[in-house]
Each structure stands twice: as structure tokens, then as C-alpha cells.
Amino acid sequence: MEKPFIPISQLIANQIRDMIFLEQRYQPGDKLPNEYELSSLLGVSRSSLREAIKLLAGQGILTIRRGSGTFVSSPKEGQRDWFAGAYLEDQKKLVKHWFEFRLILEPHNARLAAQNATKEEREEITRLARELAALVEEGKPFTKEDQAFHTAIATATQNSVITMTMPALEDAVRSAIATSTSIGKSQVSSQNAVKFHQAVADCIALGDAEGAEMAMRFHILHGLRDLDAE
Amino acid sequence: MEKPFIPISQLIANQIRDMIFLEQRYQPGDKLPNEYELSSLLGVSRSSLREAIKLLAGQGILTIRRGSGTFVSSPKEGQRDWFAGAYLEDQKKLVKHWFEFRLILEPHNARLAAQNATKEEREEITRLARELAALVEEGKPFTKEDQAFHTAIATATQNSVITMTMPALEDAVRSAIATSTSIGKSQVSSQNAVKFHQAVADCIALGDAEGAEMAMRFHILHGLRDLDAE
DNA sequence: ATGCTATAATTTGTATGACAACTTTGGTGC
């Protein structure tokens, strides 16, 4: 059994994040205790605490003001990772919202991919669809490959915003609901997922924009339906 | 003339980021020099360098592996802030992609907002449209209020993923192209922006989903057209 | 009392040194 190493700075960062999002002990705009207090409170050295703070600052969760203190960012200025606080929301709702969001975007992605993908990208997408089919056949987990498939399509749109956004969002949502619910990978739906993936891949390979869009829409609608069924 | 204080850790973080994105001296997967070398190379203490690294790690740009080294994340694993490196891409293209992305999403947002918005949210949206009209009337800048309008609509969809994503994305893209191009706020288009905003607001206020969607689509198409015209 | 100024207190920023913990590499013995 391998246990992954987690640096104290990361642990402390998580702890502070939880104090903000879970306990709501500190709210946006609030000032954290100074570094000396906080470090002794959490039982670590000041250096480690500072590195933890830098991590959260990098994520936009904390704002540091020299000479005055460290504060919890307000959502506007601290853009980035506010999904990290999503556990305070109903997680099932988050997953549903995620699927509804994808229902808007991904059919368009499929369409654009069918129009703009390079030869290599079409082959890669086809390969990923096949790989996923093989995994399902053997009853193995296929979360990663599923994500890779959708990411490949996003990349094939040749739109940089889509290319950057989709994987980042997927990861963010996934990590937000990491421990609990699984994102629609029930045994029942896996067979259909394979079918739709293959359909989407075929349409993209042939440059059939209409078909790709429609297949993808069905695919996600299917996932959404499974979600409601639970 | 007040010059804002910038901590060395932040400066070093920027410097490293530039080495990755601008110079492309280190590419995804590459290993950075060890902390001792890098700190003496950049002329700072190891502690400051480490804090800079934590900042970039928090942004997902760097991945730290204890005992082996610090590496440049690949875009997949290093979710977050890869827009920060957008200056290496043609910025005009980024803006265009951003509009194309919005063209997909925002009409749906308007539709959902028309269906789901609370009474307060409808009033807020109407108010923002009026405020923007007033600003344009006086010839003042209205970037902030424009963003607020679209954000308010995103919030009114009652979909948490949309609510979280749109403002974050807007900020990310904006900061990526900060210094150079302005995001379509030419004098010519401002008048039309007012008109469309008002139309969208009216439709949302009345719960006219179809109308809201269509008005928003025209609004963004208009922006896209102005972009190509330049 | 009021308001300004200098000073002190608070707080984050930076540097240095030392050692611990983990990973990778290379050699050694079999």
C-alpha cells in the first residue's frame, strides 16, 4: 500500500481552506491571524505556514497585504479556484449543473471538431473511442480515458479558450466532488457511453458536423438522465 | 507617484513564468534547476525562491516532486491558470476565440436567466442595463459595468458551474490581454451595445426566454463582427 | 478640542544555516 507524501505546506493550505469554506470561520474580507500566531496555532514553523499561504494566494483564495495582514479574497478579485469551496453546496446539484453546462457546450465542440480537426486529431479521437470500448469490455475503470476523449475533442476545435477551459473545468469539478459521488459512470450507462463515443468519433472522422453535434447531445443527455434516475 | 510594492517572491514567480511562456526556455514536463542553483541564478534566497515556486504551484503551472525536482506542469494536470501564458499566442486570435466561446454559451445563459431569475435578479439586470446606458451617454468608460451585466445574467441562471465559470474566465482572458487590445468597446459599437443590453434585460424581466436568447446572440455576433472589421 | 507629526507597535518580507526525508543513480556482491 503506497501512501502518497503530502507536504505540510499543502496540508496547512487545505486546513486553512477548510476553515474558510467549510467552517466559514473566516469570510471574504476577513483578516487572518498574523503569521506568528497562526503558525503556532497550527503547530508548524512560520516558513511552512508562509508557503501554505503562498499556495492559497496563487489560487486567489488569499490576498496578502504587507504590513497589514493576510485576508480572505472576495470572489471577484480572487478569481481562480472558488470551485474548491463547492463542497458546501449540494454536491448532487453541482454534478447536475456540470452536465447541464456540458450539454450547452460539448455538442458545439463536437461540431467544431468535425469541421476543424487535423488528420492526426481525428485519428487520436478515434483511437481514444476504441480504447475506451476495450476498457469497458474488460470491466475496467475508464474515467481517465473518458476525460481524455472529451478533452481531445475540445482541443480539436482549434479554439484556444475552449481548449484551455474544458480540461481545467473538468478537473476543478472532479476534485470538488472527489471523494463522494462518481460522475455518471454507472455500469448500466457505460455500454451506451461506448456506443455514443464511437458515433461521435466516426462523425468527426468523416467531418459530419451535424451528426457529431447530435451524437454528442444524445450522449450527454443520456448521462443527465442517468443522473436523475439515481 | 506611488509605486506599488511587489514582493520578490512575486517578481521571481513572474520571471519563472516568463521563462516558461515567453522564452519557452522550459517546456511542459521539463525539470527546473534545483532550488540552490535557481536561487543563486536569480539572485535571491532559497526561501524567497521557494515561495515563488509555491505561488506558481498554486496556479498549477509548476508541479513539485519531493526528492526529484520541480517540473513544468503539462496543461492537463496543471489545470488552473494557463491563460496566464496567453501572450505567446496571437492575442487577436484569443479575443476572437473568447467571443466565439461566448457566442455558444451566453445566449443559453440569457435563456436560462429569463426562466429562472428571481425577482431581485431581474431588477438588478434591468438596473445594470440602465446604468450602462447612462455611462455611454456621458461618454465614460463602461467596461466594468458591461462585465457586471453579463455576470449578473450568469448568476441568474441558478447554475453554479456557470455562475462560477463566467466571471473567472472573463477575468482570466481580460488579464491575459490586459495591456494591448481592448475587448470590443469601440465608440461605434457602444451605442448598439446599449440597445442590445436593454433588449436582453427587458426580455429577462418579462421572462421571454426566446427573446432573451436571440437578443443576446445578436449582441455577441455584433461584437464579433466589429472585431473582424478592425 | 483639533489636527498634524513623530514615534512605536504590528505585520509581512527576506536571508541564512542546518538538518530531515525522499528519490534516483550507480556500484557491489552474488
Added chain:
DNA sequence: GCACCAAAGTTGTCATACAAATTATAGCAT
């Protein structure tokens, strides 16, 4: 060739000291 162990390389953590910026305070002049 293989397994094991030692050593080198690298990040992790702690402790301490002082620098620099901001905020609060006290005192003085008006």
C-alpha cells in the same frame, strides 16, 4: 543478470534574525 545497499541529488521543515511597510498611538502646537 539481479537484488540489494550506499551515496548523491533534491525538496521539506525548522529556527532565528533583521528589513520594510502599514497602522496605531502619543504628544505637541494651534
